[in-house]
Amino acid sequence: SQTIHQWPATLVQPVGSPLxxxxxxxxxxxxxxxxxxxxxxxxxxxxxxxVGIGQISSEVPQNLSASRPQDRQFILSSKKLLLxxxxxxxxxxxxxxxxxxxxxxxxxxLVL
Amino acid sequence: SQQGxxxxxxxxxQEGENATMNCSYKTSINNLQxxxxxxxxxxxxxxxxxxxEREKHSGRLRVTLDTSKKSSSLLITASRAADTASYFCATxxxxxNYKLTFGKGTLLTVNx
Numbered sequence: 001s002q003t004i005h006q007w008p009a010t011l012v013q014p015v016g017s018p019l020x021x022x023x024x025x026x027x028x029x030x031x032x033x034x035x036x037x038x039x040x041x042x043x044x045x046x047x048x049x050x051v052g053i054g055q056i057s058s059e060v061p062q063n064l065s066a067s068r069p070q071d072r073q074f075i076l077s078s079k080k081l082l083l084x085x086x087x088x089x090x091x092x093x094x095x096x097x098x099x100x101x102x103x104x105x106x107x108x109x110l111v112l
Numbered sequence: 113s114q115q116g117x118x119x120x121x122x123x124x125x126q127e128g129e130n131a132t133m134n135c136s137y138k139t140s141i142n143n144l145q146x147x148x149x150x151x152x153x154x155x156x157x158x159x160x161x162x163x164x165e166r167e168k169h170s171g172r173l174r175v176t177l178d179t180s181k182k183s184s185s186l187l188i189t190a191s192r193a194a195d196t197a198s199y200f201c202a203t204x205x206x207x208x209n210y211k212l213t214f215g216k217g218t219l220l221t222v223n224x
Contacts, residue, residue, distance in 0.1 A: 032210055042216055042217075043116075043214040043215050044155075044200070044214040046212070049211060051210060059211075092155075099160060099204060100145065101212060103155040103156070104154050105154050106152070
């Protein structure tokens with residue numbers, strides 16, 4: 001069966017510090033991978049998606065970047081965090097043209 | 113901009129009652145999905161309805177889709193305290209099977 005992991009679960013970082021959030025998927029090959037951000041009481045905002053290794057599409061201009069160094073690994077990064085980067089970050093995967101997405105447990109990021 | 117918009121934003125009912133949540137969207141879609149999110153957790157896929165379907169059932173869930181009105185409803189029958197969660201509708205963005213656009217969600221509270 002497929003599983004998706006995200007870590008860390010919670011992160012408190014000072015403004016201006018770097019960020020690296022990792023997402024890995026098990027039990028499937030060549031998944032589509034997604035990073036979302038969810039502000040408190042809001043819906044999900046798609047940040048990046050990837051349909052293959054090294055292929056990253058950015059949805060919104062921002063302080064963040066994404067990389068996919070391996071087939072089932074998706075990394076969200078920032079060189080210098082801003083206060084506005086605080087939120088709940090969710091990684092998700094889907095397969096081929098199947099529309100359903102499967103979400104990880106999320107990382108809560110608080111930038112102080 | 114948000115494609116899906118749910119209403120109401122919050123709904124509080126007693127156990128055993130039915131809960132109805134609505135979603136409106138703006139552009140043509142291939143399908144519409146409903147997801148559930150428990151507080152502080154990732155999203156879980158509930159049901160997908162295609163644009164050529166009008167109604168779909170899954171257990172205690174009933175989803176309708178009216179493409180002429182660009183709206184969908186999610187009905188949870190005989191609600192339980194464990195149904196307490198946020199519910200989101202999601203539409204495929206611009207006909208792409210890779211990307212979903214989520215609404216802001218309805219927070220459902222089921223009181224025992």
